[in-house]
Amino acid sequence: MKLAIIGRKVAGRGRARTQELRLELRRGNSPETVRERAAVPVALVVCRGDASSCGEWLIVPVLGRSVSLPLHEDVRVELGVPAPGEYELTCELGLYRGKLVLD
DSSP, rough: OOOEEEEEESSSGGGGEEEEEEEEOOOOOEEEEEOOOOSSSSSEEEEOSSOGGGGEEEEEEEGGGEEEEBBBBBBEEEESSOOOOEEEEEEESSHHHHHHHHO
16 A cells, blocks of 8 residues: 655745645555655645545654645645655555655
8 A cells, every 4th residue: 555646746936945745555465665855835635536444644753744635635734844865655554655855
């Protein structure tokens, strides 16, 4: 199972810009890796498309963030301006995985 990128955009102008990534939890064999620019705010919009109970939470361990994901609903997760590096995105059981790389 994986976190799949279904869209991306940059919203706003100048200092108010935000990188917005649309993700979907879906069945698949490999996790998705996403590369974005560091020093620009990041927001994830996540939709849980699989009824599996392990996808009820999205966890970003290194940032200490977790958010509940209702089935078939978009949930916006503001990550602020994380430092450059790799950020694992996972469910509570680690079955859904993805990676956000900021450089």
